[in-house]
Amino acid sequence: MAGEEQCAKKAGRGVRKQWWAVAAVSAVAVVAAGLVWFKPWALWVDETVNEALPSTSPTATATEVPSSRRPSVPPSAAPAASPAGPTTVARGTFTSHEHTTTGTVRLIRLPDGSHVVRLENLDTSSGPDLRVWLTDAPVKEGKAGWHVFDDGTYVSLGKLKGNKGDQNYAVPAEADLDNLTSVTVWCDRFDVSFGAAELA
Numbered sequence: 513m514a515g516e517e518q519c520a521k522k523a524g525r526g527v528r529k530q531w532w533a534v535a536a537v538s539a540v541a542v543v544a545a546g547l548v549w550f551k552p553w554a555l556w557v558d559e560t561v562n563e564a565l566p567s568t569s570p571t572a573t574a575t576e577v578p579s580s581r582r583p584s585v586p587p588s589a590a591p592a593a594s595p596a597g598p599t600t601v602a603r604g605t606f607t608s609h610e611h612t613t614t615g616t617v618r619l620i621r622l623p624d625g626s627h628v629v630r631l632e633n634l635d636t637s638s639g640p641d642l643r644v645w646l647t648d649a650p651v652k653e654g655k656a657g658w659h660v661f662d663d664g665t666y667v668s669l670g671k672l673k674g675n676k677g678d679q680n681y682a683v684p685a686e687a688d689l690d691n692l693t694s695v696t697v698w699c700d701r702f703d704v705s706f707g708a709a710e711l712a
Contacts (some may be wrong), residue, residue, distance in 0.1 A: 530580045534594065545674055551610045557638050565598055568624045593706020598622050604709035607651050609658045611637035619683075627683040629669055629695055641701040642672035644681050651710040656706050661696045665676050678693035 536673035600617040607665050629646060647666040651657060665688075669681035672683035683689070 526686060532544055533617070558676055559638065559674035560676040561679045562570075562677045563673075563679050565620070565630060566622065566628060566680055566700045567598065568622055585616045595688070596623070601689075602693075602711035604651075604711045606634075606636075606697075607653055607657065607709050609705040610699070611695075611706045613637075613697060617709040617711065619689070619708045619711055626685065627687075628679070629681045629683060629691065631681075631695075632670060632678050634674075634679065634697075636697055636706050639699050639701075639706060641704065642675075643698045643700050644669040644672055645696045645712045646683065647694050647696060648691050649696075649708075651694050651708045657708065661694070661705055661708065662703060663699055665691065667692060 520588065532654075545568050576580050585652045599621045600618050601621050604611045604617045608614070613634075613636040616632045618632065619627060620630055629644065631644070645661055645666045645668055647661045648664045649660045649666075652660065667684060669683065673679045689707075693711050694708055694712065697706040699706060
């Protein structure tokens with residue numbers, strides 16, 4: 513009888529050890545998954561980008577038409593000359609949302625008629641899956657403005673190139689610039705704005 517009790521106790525201890533081992537492995541897996549998902553170290557890693565203002569759209573392409581096939585255009589119907597250089601058509605200053613974000617935004621028309629959004633003196637936190645969005649949402653201060661930018665119309669201009677510096681983002685030709693009136697640094701993973709600027 514005593515031997516059976518000792519065997520039962522040993523079996524119980526073995527089951528408990530196995531349970532603790534499974535729990536420990538599960539806890540490590542959860543922590544590892546959380547680190548991969550949240551990437552907390554990104555908040556302390558800076559990436560600075562300093563791009564010059566482009567003179568033409570980086571994505572624009574021109575197609576040459578043979579002179580023999582070009583239609584003749586009367587002088588009075590000739591298109592107006594393009595501006596000699598980039599022209600700022602709207603600008604704004606960043607308002608901080610989930611993370612402190614400073615700097616300015618310019619919507620710039622290039623001589624070829626294309627547009628770029630230019631972030632200047634940007635300073636924000638790094639984060640997972642940050643994007644630059646052109647949106648129709650109003651910029652609100654505080655938590656009221658954290659989550660509004662995916663409620664309406666928005667155009668993603670691509671991944672944020674760096675959390676600091678000057679950088680350019682080409683605007684698609686089909687973007688409705690009459691109604692897209694704000695720019696946000698948007699964390700696509702957690703659906704939250706790090707900071708945004710109203711274009712005026």
